[in-house]
Amino acid sequence: MKTISTEGAMLQTVTAAIDWYILAPVVIPLVTAAILIIFRRSVGLHPYIALLALAGNIYASFELLMKVKLEGPLAMTMGNWLPPFGITFTADFLGAILTLTSSLAVFCVALYGMGDASSRERRFGFYPLILTLLVGVNGSFLTGDIFNLYVWFEVFVISSFGLIVLGGTRKQLDGAVKYCFLSLIATTLFLIATGYLYGLYGTLNMADLSKIVAPLKFEGPLVVVSGLFLLAFSMKAAAFPLYFWLPASYHTPKIVVSALFAGLLTKVGAYSLLRTFTIILPVAGDSWLMGVMFYVGVGTAICGALGAVAQTDLRRLFSFLLVASIGFMLIGISIGTETALTATIFYMVHSILIMTALFLVAGVIYEHRGSLDLRSLSGMNKDLPFLSLLFLGLGFVAMGFPPFSGFWPKFVLISETIKQEAYVGTFAIIFSSFLSIISLGRAFAFGFWRPLTPNAEDEVAAQAKKLSVYSKLQYLPVLLLMILVTIVGIAPGFLFDLSSMGAKGLVDTSSYIAAVFGGAS
Amino acid sequence: MESYLSILVGLYFACSVYLLLSQSLVRILIGIALLGNGVNLLIFTSGRITRGVPPIIEKGAKVAEASIANPLPQALILTAIVISFALFAFVLVLSYRAYQEIGTDDTAKMRIAEPIEPSHLPKGY
Secondary structure, eight states, rough: OOOOOOOOOOSSSOOOOGGGGGGHHHHHHHHHHHHHHTTTTTTHHHHOOOOHHHHHHHHHHHHHHHHHHHHOOEEEEGGBBBBTTEEEEEOOOOHHHHHHHHHHHHHHHHHHHHHSSOOOHHHHHHHHHHHHHHHHHHHHHHBBEEEEEHHHHHHHHHHHHHOOOOOOHHHHHHHHHHHHHHHHHHHHHHHHHHHHHHHSSOOHHHHHHHHHHSSSOOHHHHHHHHHHHHHHHHHHOOTSOOOOOHHHHTSSSHHHHHHHHHHHHHHOOOHHHHHHHIIIOOTGGGGGHHHHHHHHHHHHHHHHHHHHHTBBBBBHHHHHHHHHHHHHHHHHHOOOHHHHHHHHHHHHHHHHHHHHHHHHHHHHHHHHOOOBBTTOOHHHHHHHHHHHHHHHHHHHHHHHHHSSSSSHHHHHHHHHHHHTTHHHHHHHHHHHHHHHHHHHHHHEEEEEIIIOOOOGOOOOOOHHHOOOOTTTHHHHHHHHHHHOOOHHHHHHHHHHHHHHHHHHHSSTHHHHHHHHHHOOO | HHHHHHHHHHHHHHHHHHHSSSHHHHHHHHHHHHHHHHHHHHHHHEEEEESSOOOOTTTTSSSSOOOOOOOOOHHHHHHHHHHHHHHHHHHHHHHHHHHHHHOOOGGOOOSSSSSOOOOOOOOOO
């Protein structure tokens, strides 16, 4: 019997405790979700436990980001198997920034849920589901293995299935059918692409794939695989022409649930595109396929904004704005220069925060008026002055006015499209922003400025009596997000530095690969 | 062997796309189930087929003596089966509930969330 050294394949020592840190943003919500299911009878405790854990999760994500900032990308492998054998977790700047942002967004959603999720809905698992959704999203941001990415996709997809039917009204079931079927098909397409990728190169580790694919030509089966990835992730990110499921479903579930979806889910699709076409398949990122993605992005930005102008339901209006924002990201990814990627990462962070906030503010409006239909909403600047100020502020953020966070990435992206002579992109971004100003301006004019319509007075008075004790508290998460985007807007330097380091790591993959394989040499 | 399986996978995908393009929820469901099975077969094929040598290593040894079947696709497929089974069970129940509530399984008639009649904002106030 031969004796074989396992030195090249396995860590000979126990993984240092500090390396486990990278798992914290996944493990904390997962364990908390399990604890909440154990305490399923005492649903009164759920929000407190969840909020505590989520606060801890924000701290852990922040520490992870600081650690990445200090030491560069971090990596750890499960079960002592060295890459590419074991499943790798890799935290680079991109992953760490997005993990922190999504943890912040989920914290705000959980805070809002305190007043919004009834005890019946909590018994059906509202809090465990939002936590497992965060597990899936954070896992996607941090994993370094493409099959593992598929598994995390399914983790948040199944959680979102549970959340979208919570309540079970007719409208919800109709929206859920569209959402669930198309999500399932999109993730299956992703799995098909992963299967081909494995068949071609025999590995699923992102850093390993990057090394193998980098010297290849963009031809043959690689084109098919890249095209499939583009298709699958565009579907998940709600890009033109595959976005119709989003405005068909995002206005149907509970408002707090749609806030969570709007903040996180499409961004994971955009993140995966960013990851796939920079680190995993670098040659595809320099090919004609990016031209396709560019026009997909242009179509998304314009169609999304056009859709927003046509809506009368506030949540559907926001859904279309969400689609338009995905278009900006796709334009940024397809241009693919370091500056464009910096703007894309910045814009992603901004979009997670602002989209959550917009849907939550819709929730506050619904709480006070019992409707989100702009045909009947009216006169809110009279009796809800603070809310109208908040709505106007958030509107400015979403439109991209300075000094808020939306301005900077749009500014950089527009100047980069001009520099790269991609004038169609310049036009799309400006035109789409212009349309979003019209749609949000109209929403403000009708819902807030318009004097209270005479037949609405009784309804408003009736709704005011129904206000829950939590109605004041529901301003808090919106305010928190508003403060965050304002700080980011006034002092964008911090986030810009982080985003540009993230972009640098995507353009020059050597630090990512070194982090994964560093332990092996 | 791989070529035959590839053709089979292609057949699976073709049938499933045909069913997915249908308007009836039940057909779409069957299409999704077929698609899931096709993918599993695809991963199995892309891991290369080796006949008759199970990937079992003798006690005490660190590597196999002879060449063995690739065990990784099996792990991947197992994961994929579990996931697609769970999700399929969910959408199956969802379709049934939607049929109960909405009274149709024709996707063209499921317009509760997006009513057909146009809604316009008034021109002014």
